[in-house]
Amino acid sequence: MPKSNKSGGFKAAKNYEPRTPGKGGPKAGSRSPSHRGFKPADESAPRKQRWNADERSARGAAPSSRGERPSYGDRPERPAYGDRPERGGYNRGERSERPAYGDRPERGGYNRGERSERPAYGDRPERGGYSRPSRENGFNKSGTGTGRSERPSYGRDERPAYNRDERPSYDRDERRVPQRTDRQKWNDARNEERRAEAAKAREDAPKRTWEERPKRSFDDRPKRSFDRDDRPARTERPAYNDRPARTERPAYNDRPARSFDDRPKRSFDRDDRPARTERPAYNDRPARSFDRDSRPARADRSDRGSDFYPNRDNKPAFNQVDDVVLERLEAQATLAGDVDGVTFADLGIGGNITRVLAELGAESPFPIQAATIPMVLEGRDVLGRGRTGSGKTIAFGAPLVERLMENGGGANRKPGRKPRALILAPTRELALQIDRTVQPIARAVGLFTTQIYGGVPQARQVGALQRGVDIIIGTPGRIEDLIEQRRLDLSDVTITVLDEADHMCDLGFLEPVQRILRHTKDGGQKLLFSATLDKGVATLVEEFLVNPSVHEVAGEDQASSTIDHRVLVVESRDKSEIIRQLADREGKTLIFSRTRAYAEMLAEQLEDAGFPATSLHGDLNQSRRTRNLQQLTSGRVSVLVATDVAARGIHVDDIDLVIQADAPDEYKTYLHRAGRTGRAGKKGTVVTLIPRARRRRMDELLERAEIQAEMVDAFPGDALLGELAADTPVAPR
DNA sequence: AAAAAAT
Known part of the structure; x- marks a missing residue:
């Protein structure tokens, strides 16, 4: 069954035309709102009847025809998948595009008005098949009353029964999807129970691990406890803050043991790995010092043949490695x-x-x-x-x-x-x-x-x-x-x-x-x-x-570049304000962050501060990504906060300031990020913000990149910040 | 950690 593709298409169609709600029928519309997650508009599409015998036959035909229809290829512009909220849009979009359906005698006989909606259903062969069997079971049971009794076992007594009673009527009346809803509800209920059980299991599990730990990593524990307290850095990781479910940590519990065994080797590697400084949260952990030791990875990594850690041992790796090649x-x-x-x-x-x-x-x-x-x-x-x-x-x-x-x-x-x-x-x-x-x-x-x-x-x-x-x-x-x-x-x-x-x-x-x-x-x-x-x-x-x-x-070294590099050593708590002051300018500013979440957060902060800012990262759907980048290109916003998705190759005219809110790990990443400015001989400035603990590592990175950069302490309100912001006039065009 | 397919 070609379903997967089709299903994708449906979704797209939905988005297409938000469609008018309640088309399927007034009743359906009113009820649908009560259903979880269903939009009134959508309900019209799915129907019980469809999967009746007639529908089945129709389905079988529909899928095959679809697969062969070239017309689909012509669909103009489907919004990104991410954008499609729900099925509501479905029917509509498909309608307009499905000329083929008109040809189907069966369907035509069926219900004209409903036709448009059916296709969506028909396309989903799986669903049809699925729902049917389950429904039958459910119906029989419900009819006897056994179904209800069973539900309780699932954890939800009421909903299933309620829905069932209503369903039949809905189905007959119109294309409502009540059935689906019910099923989904059932599933949801089961899933919730499962989740609860899983959660309990997890809670129990951690306890177990704790009990066991003392023996294994007895030495390590005290340290860890300290680590947790010390983690103020977490503020930068919004996502982490939200994690209430530390219960999941069991994984962490296990780690100690591992690192413990590996330690001897890692201790040697330590010198090279200052990198950890980039992980604020982790840095604070005293225990980490042990972790570093345990990292055998280096040797292994270099063996991979990857350029990831090319120069470390050799130092000015960039040229050396390249020269060799x-x-x-x-x-x-x-x-x-x-x-x-x-x-x-x-x-x-x-x-x-x-x-x-x-x-x-x-x-x-x-x-x-x-x-x-x-x-x-x-x-x-x-x-x-x-x-x-x-x-x-x-x-x-x-x-x-x-x-x-x-x-x-x-x-x-x-x-x-x-x-x-x-x-x-x-x-x-x-x-x-x-x-x-x-x-x-x-x-x-x-x-x-x-x-x-x-x-x-x-x-x-x-x-x-x-x-x-x-x-x-x-x-x-x-x-x-x-x-x-x-x-x-x-x-x-x-x-x-x-x-x-x-x-x-x-x-x-x-x-x-x-x-x-x-x-x-x-x-x-x-x-x-x-x-x-x-x-x-x-x-x-x-x-x-x-x-x-x-x-x-020849001669394309960084010294001949038109880019001015600065490194600001900042206190973690000052970072947001410093970024705000740097971004307080007219010219186009590109800000890089290490994570999507931080990029999003920074963009919001800047917007709240009154700057026209937006973000670019992989958590956005493609239409948004395209739009947000376009907004910087067009000048509609002057600040773009991005992950490394924008580090390479992206060309936007007249970006004259690049701010690295998080320093990169690789010198090559630095070069590419910096290269978003100073393009085609124009002038640009790159400002990298680092915590004090990262200075040495930053020095090494700059050395590998062959970049001369002034490294100074910076605090909010420093005149330097204003100078950097204003320093780079937009190149006349 | 991020990016790259889809669901």
């Missing part, structure tokens, strides 16, 4: 001066594309573009490193399109043709942004692009694929999803680009990326770009690249 790959450096007078045409880019580039504001190539475009056009695999804001998108986008066109691309417009190029990015926003640059270039020569990323209904994306596209731009998850659904075939992809390539090789990204690359054509060209390209990409290079050409731009 680059040496092996025969890196070539291009001097900015070499590019003077060179045009895109000189590099081999055709007239149409050159014109579009000019329209995009790229009159003449930047150094990284001049360095890599010829190599890409030669068909070589390329590793390109250019610092943030140096024009990497065009560096791979323009030659990519040029090559597709050379290979007869423009002439091939057969519907359903397979894509021939793939661009992967780590975030949806970045994928969207890349498309905004690449699409016009592609269109200039008659090629089509489409975005494939999650958080939005897949129908439109699938529709585009069916019509035929040449260039896919997207994020790993949805691309894999569509491949598995056999709606996306990458076997003709001859050029693959990994933007932010080093990040795409981080844990969590690497494997999906590898799987996707394996779906592309053997021997296809691979282009890896990032501002912090390092040995972390070695795994991919070894598997997928052949004799790659490595390029970077």
Whole structure:
């Protein structure tokens, strides 16, 4: 059963049209409100009758037809899944879109008015099947009265009975979903009982653990108790504060034992791990000192081959690691001066594309573009490193399109043709942004692009694929999803680009990326770009690249950057106020936080303080993410508080101040966050707030990043704060 | 911790 997809579609439809309440019937509407979680408008959609014999047959037909309907692919704009509150919107949206339903003789005979609503039900084969059996059981029992008696066992005597009596009438009358409600209520009741039981179990469990503990970690306990008291830091972690259910901690209880065993090893590692300072709550724990010892991880981590802790042992890792990689790959450096007078045409880019580039504001190539475009056009695999804001998108986008066109691309417009190029990015926003640059270039020569990323209904994306596209731009998850659904075939992809390539090789990204690359054509060209390209990409290079050409731009060190870096050592309690004072300015300000919750909280605080601020993080649905970012771009808000979702690649004109409310863990993260300002040679300021305990670690990070930054103590009201806020005038445009 | 699929 294709249900899953369909169900998604329904939801979307719901959102679409909030629909008028009470359509199904007045009675239903009035009752529905009484039902938990049901909106009056929604009730009309679900009906008992539907799952009657007639409906069943209809259902069976409906699903299949749906799956085949191309029309679905055309659905214009479904709001993100997250946005869909409830089913109310369902029926409506589907109605308008379902022309096919009209064709169904059965349904037509059924109930015209109801038709619109049925489809929703019909689509849910599972539900129908489900509800039926259960209902029957329930009905029989209820009819006999046994059902009620049973309910009590569930913990709820009243509701089930009540609902049952009403249901029949509802069903007959109209499409009401009372049945569902009842079921759900039943389920809820059961679940609540289960939860209660689980809670009890947990409470009991912890006790047990406590009893047991003394023996194991006897030594550790005293310390822990202190830790808890000391945790004032928690204020920064709103989420944690809310946790009343410490009962869940059993896990913590167990830890002591573990760390205890491991300690000997960790003690050696300690020096390197100052990092813990970032975890305010944890820092305060005296016990942690022990924990540090126990961390054997370092050695292990470095072994992973990840770039995560590249330099620690070596120190100025950035260059060293890169140099190693680059040496092996025969890196070539291009001097900015070499590019003077060179045009895109000189590099081999055709007239149409050159014109579009000019329209995009790229009159003449930047150094990284001049360095890599010829190599890409030669068909070589390329590793390109250019610092943030140096024009990497065009560096791979323009030659990519040029090559597709050379290979007869423009002439091939057969519907359903397979894509021939793939661009992967780590975030949806970045994928969207890349498309905004690449699409016009592609269109200039008659090629089509489409975005494939999650958080939005897949129908439109699938529709585009069916019509035929040449260039896919997207994020790993949805691309894999569509491949598995056999709606996306990458076997003709001859050029693959990994933007932010080093990040795409981080844990969590690497494997999906590898799987996707394996779906592309053997021997296809691979282009890896990032501002912090390092040995972390070695795994991919070894598997997928052949004799790659490595390029970077000489003289692109941080010293020559247009970014002014500052580090403020602040008291934890002063942080909010200091951020507020820094953000008290006209220009666009981007604030980074480590967690989504803190980002949300900061944004709210700033809004409450009267600043036009919004947030960007993974807890928002995609439409919100897109909208909130757009609000900063358009200037509707001047402050955006984001997680690292905005750290890489995102380009917003004229961000002249970046505030790191939480310092990053990685020097590369620092570089990317900082790179949201000072783009294309403009001036920018980066202010990083750290607690006193983090100074040393921050020094090390800055050293790895090769950044010179002044580190000073700061308190609310300091003149410095006002200077930093005002210091960076918005660049005239 | 965050990001990346969907439900």
